Amino acid sequence: MRQFIGAILFAASATLGCIAPSxxxxxxxxxxxxDGVIExxxxxxxxxxxxxxxxxxxxxxxxxxxxxxLRGTGLFRQIQPEAFISQISAFGAPVxxxxxxxxxxxxxxxxxxxxxxxxxxxxxFRLYDVFTGSELGQGLQFVGTTDGWRRIAHKVADEVxxxxxxxxxxxxxxVVFVGETGPKENRAKRLGIMDFDGANVxxxxxxxxxxxxxxxxxxxxxxxxxSYETGFPRIYVxxxxxxxxxxxxxxxxxxxxAPRFAPDGRTVVFSLTTGGNTDLYTLDVRTNARxxxxxxxxxxxxxxxxxxxRSIVFESDRSGSPxxxxxxxxxxxxxxxxxxxxRYGTPVWSPKGDxxxxxxQNRGRFHIGVMRTDGSEERLxxxxxxxxxxxxxxxxxxxxxxxxxxxANGAPALYSVDISGRNLAKVRTQTAASDPSWSPLQR
Amino acid sequence: xxxxxxxxxxxxAGLIGYLLVGPIFSADPPPFEDVEVSVIxxxxxxxxxxxxxxxTPAQITAPEAVVAPPLEPTPEPAPQPVPEPxxxxxxxxxRPTPPPDASPxxxxxxxxxxxxxxxxxxxxxxxxxxxxxxxxxxxxxxxxRPKARPAPRIAPQAVAPPPLDAxxxxxxxxxxVETNDPDALPSxxxxxxxxxxxxxxxxxxxxxxxxxxxxxxxxxxxxARPNRPVAPVETAQSEVASEADTAAQAAETTDxxxxxxxxxxPPMTQGERQSLVGQIQNKWAVPPxxxxxxxxxxxxxAVGEDRRPISGSEELISGSGSAxxxxxxxxAARSAIFRxxxxxxxxxxxxxxxxxxxxxxxxxxxxxxx
Numbered sequence: 001m002r003q004f005i006g007a008i009l010f011a012a013s014a015t016l017g018c019i020a021p022s023x024x025x026x027x028x029x030x031x032x033x034x035d036g037v038i039e040x041x042x043x044x045x046x047x048x049x050x051x052x053x054x055x056x057x058x059x060x061x062x063x064x065x066x067x068x069x070l071r072g073t074g075l076f077r078q079i080q081p082e083a084f085i086s087q088i089s090a091f092g093a094p095v096x097x098x099x100x101x102x103x104x105x106x107x108x109x110x111x112x113x114x115x116x117x118x119x120x121x122x123x124x125f126r127l128y129d130v131f132t133g134s135e136l137g138q139g140l141q142f143v144g145t146t147d148g149w150r151r152i153a154h155k156v157a158d159e160v161x162x163x164x165x166x167x168x169x170x171x172x173x174x175v176v177f178v179g180e181t182g183p184k185e186n187r188a189k190r191l192g193i194m195d196f197d198g199a200n201v202x203x204x205x206x207x208x209x210x211x212x213x214x215x216x217x218x219x220x221x222x223x224x225x226x227s228y229e230t231g232f233p234r235i236y237v238x239x240x241x242x243x244x245x246x247x248x249x250x251x252x253x254x255x256x257x258a259p260r261f262a263p264d265g266r267t268v269v270f271s272l273t274t275g276g277n278t279d280l281y282t283l284d285v286r287t288n289a290r291x292x293x294x295x296x297x298x299x300x301x302x303x304x305x306x307x308x309x310r311s312i313v314f315e316s317d318r319s320g321s322p323x324x325x326x327x328x329x330x331x332x333x334x335x336x337x338x339x340x341x342x343r344y345g346t347p348v349w350s351p352k353g354d355x356x357x358x359x360x361q362n363r364g365r366f367h368i369g370v371m372r373t374d375g376s377e378e379r380l381x382x383x384x385x386x387x388x389x390x391x392x393x394x395x396x397x398x399x400x401x402x403x404x405x406x407x408a409n410g411a412p413a414l415y416s417v418d419i420s421g422r423n424l425a426k427v428r429t430q431t432a433a434s435d436p437s438w439s440p441l442q443r
Numbered sequence: 444x445x446x447x448x449x450x451x452x453x454x455x456a457g458l459i460g461y462l463l464v465g466p467i468f469s470a471d472p473p474p475f476e477d478v479e480v481s482v483i484x485x486x487x488x489x490x491x492x493x494x495x496x497x498x499t500p501a502q503i504t505a506p507e508a509v510v511a512p513p514l515e516p517t518p519e520p521a522p523q524p525v526p527e528p529x530x531x532x533x534x535x536x537x538r539p540t541p542p543p544d545a546s547p548x549x550x551x552x553x554x555x556x557x558x559x560x561x562x563x564x565x566x567x568x569x570x571x572x573x574x575x576x577x578x579x580x581x582x583x584x585x586x587x588r589p590k591a592r593p594a595p596r597i598a599p600q601a602v603a604p605p606p607l608d609a610x611x612x613x614x615x616x617x618x619x620v621e622t623n624d625p626d627a628l629p630s631x632x633x634x635x636x637x638x639x640x641x642x643x644x645x646x647x648x649x650x651x652x653x654x655x656x657x658x659x660x661x662x663x664x665x666x667a668r669p670n671r672p673v674a675p676v677e678t679a680q681s682e683v684a685s686e687a688d689t690a691a692q693a694a695e696t697t698d699x700x701x702x703x704x705x706x707x708x709p710p711m712t713q714g715e716r717q718s719l720v721g722q723i724q725n726k727w728a729v730p731p732x733x734x735x736x737x738x739x740x741x742x743x744x745a746v747g748e749d750r751r752p753i754s755g756s757e758e759l760i761s762g763s764g765s766a767x768x769x770x771x772x773x774x775a776a777r778s779a780i781f782r783x784x785x786x787x788x789x790x791x792x793x794x795x796x797x798x799x800x801x802x803x804x805x806x807x808x809x810x811x812x813x
Binding site: 035037039101104106136164397420 | 711727731743797800808
């Protein structure tokens with residue numbers, strides 16, 4: 001035994017003795033950097049090459065939209081074409097990296113567009129890392145109809161965004177919202193759906209009845225919303241493709257509202273008011289089986305599933321003021337997570353599962369904030385006269401919400417903000433808009 | 444890189460070979476001693492503790508007899524080499540059994556100095572040269588410390604030290620008698636005969652027990668830990684030894700690396716290092732996902748004498764994230780390095796050997812989302 005141990009020690013010492021010099025062959029100067037800068041990444045995007053004679057205008061539009069998407073994140077800065085030293089004459093032409101390096105471009109996006117006679121458009125692109133002089137990923141090509149050129153552009157931007165930032169994409173997504181028109185005292189409200197940037201608006205309902213709180217299904221093909229067309233709030237499921245709808249099966253004379261799909265797309269959790277008491281229920285949309293989750297005299301509403309479908313965060317005033325609670329998806333004991341001063345409401349679980357967005361009212365101001373699922377690290381991202389109703393982008397990086405301005409002419413509008421609190425921006429909509437709900441990424 | 448693998452392979456092969464054929468060349472196991480022990484009765488134990496001889500010698504004494512070497516006849520003590528404790532404070536602590544009147548000086552455990560024995564009257568005892576204040580002096584009230592035995596009572600010729608409990612007066616008389624100094628002899632004798640000897644010997648016979656003030660007033664402070672022996676390093680390196688990383692670098696230099704591998708020349712100062720960190724940090728645009736996931740990577744690269752990073756030398760050493768995230772973080776770090784060094788880093792030219800190879804850990808801990 002002693003011999004064996006001795007042999008092991010000998011061999012280990014011999015091995016270490018041999019290896020140590022090789023690892024310390026050249027002792028580097030070791031440094032650590034723990035701070036950096038948050039600055040937009042400068043990119044160059046020459047107008048995509050038009051490979052067919054009729055693709056010039058579309059190449060311009062697609063190039064512009066890709067640049068808009070990237071700039072709109074606040075993470076990218078476009079270098080103006082006037083500063084370019086090199087020009088991209090052909091899609092496959094060698095890249096003159098020193099020329100792009102000289103104008104401090106860190107990323108170079110090149111592309112080409114062609115339109116066939118049958119209305120098919122083909123867009124291909126390449127992304128280059130200028131400072132390393134190499135291509136970042138492989139070139140990609142998208143094919144679609146000329147009507148769908150915006151989606152193609154969003155797809156290109158998504159690829160660029162994901163490759164550079166490491167975040168998931170979100171440009172090729174849609175938002176369902178409540179479009180509002182008319183005077184403040186008599187607003188007409190209808191459901192609308194649009195691209196995430198406010199383009200391609202389509203309305204799903206007329207303005208004959210008040211509609212509230214639309215929510216996308218996990219596959220993005222259905223929308224839950226609350227309508228007052230019967231005089232009482234009632235939940236409907238609307239098929240976006242066919243624009244057909246049906247009401248959820250709830251007891252007559254009750255009020256149902258604040259619906260949201262479970263991640264399985266089959267279960268709906270919602271608030272149901274019966275006998276003056278509001279509790280949370282679930283409903284299987286196929287079997288209409290209804291399950292009661294809470295049973296307290298308090299008002300419990302605004303439920304939202306965790307991404308794994310195991311927990312529900314909701315709003316309740318059981319402690320005397322509206323606060324946030326988490327309970328198992330099957331009901332049971334709830335745990336309060338909001339501990340700060342003020343009133344909390346409309347919690348929404350992030351797609352990543354790590355954060356919960358909420359509305360907070362404190363000292364006469366409204367805020368959109370985020371906190372960890374245990375209530376820690378609460379951060380308020382906005383502050384205004386009225387901010388409410390957050391919804392997450394598909395990648396969990398951006399929050400869209402409603403901001404209403406003060407006064408007789410005040411009107412709601414949609415805003416987006418990065419979860420770091422940066423890049424607050426207004427979403428362009430044709431009319432006043434509220435209650436946004438972000439769809440998953442389109443397929 | 445491949446050299447390391449080859450050497451490692453040879454080492455492992457050697458290990459396997461040694462395990463297989465090593466026992467062939469090994470010698471027989473060394474003999475080991477068997478020591479018999481016996482259980483004794485309580486009566487035997489009492490007798491043993493009372494030092495009463497047992498009827499039968501205990502077997503446990505046998506090993507002592509075996510181990511103990513036979514006593515050599517004590518040689519006649521040479522007159523000169525016997526170190527006479529001329530300086531009581533320095534020599535008394537090293538005696539096998541300190542005399543009862545010896546001051547509890549434990550400050551210096553030093554080899555006995557080969558002192559010259561003289562018959563001249565010594566000077567007043569002086570404290571040790573190095574101030575042992577924190578070690579010993581603070582423990583004892585110096586004003587009440589018993590005076591040291593005067594040196595003139597030592598014979599001119601070295602003789603064996605007197606028994607520890609010998610009266611000093613006797614020694615004095617004996618030394619005086621043996622001396623050949625005509626001046627000292629009558630004086631000493633007259634002092635002894637005139638009952639002045641006790642007065643002179645008074646400091647000698649006054650022991651700590653009789654001199655109340657000589658006792659330590661409090662416990663002795665433990666001696667200070669001796670300085671850890673430091674391997675000799677270059678003077679320039681010792682200047683920045685306070686910097687932990689540089690110290691570690693120096694330790695690596697002295698421990699493992701051959702001298703030829705260590706950077707030569709003056710090291711980078713803290714300010715120069717911070718300057719380089721700042722140059723790269725200002726160009727490190729951290730991707731959001733790297734911040735949110737706190738991806739930490741380490742990048743190594745070479746720098747040319749023109750102070751620009753050498754393209755192609757950069758290498759991702761390690762990363763804490765997934766492969767994709769590490770690559771994204773690596774791209775940002777690489778970009779920061781090359782952007783910061785595009786016109787050459789601001790580095791001291793005379794320290795090229797120090798910064799020609801740089802390894803940077805990019806840790807976005809300071810950029811957590813707020």
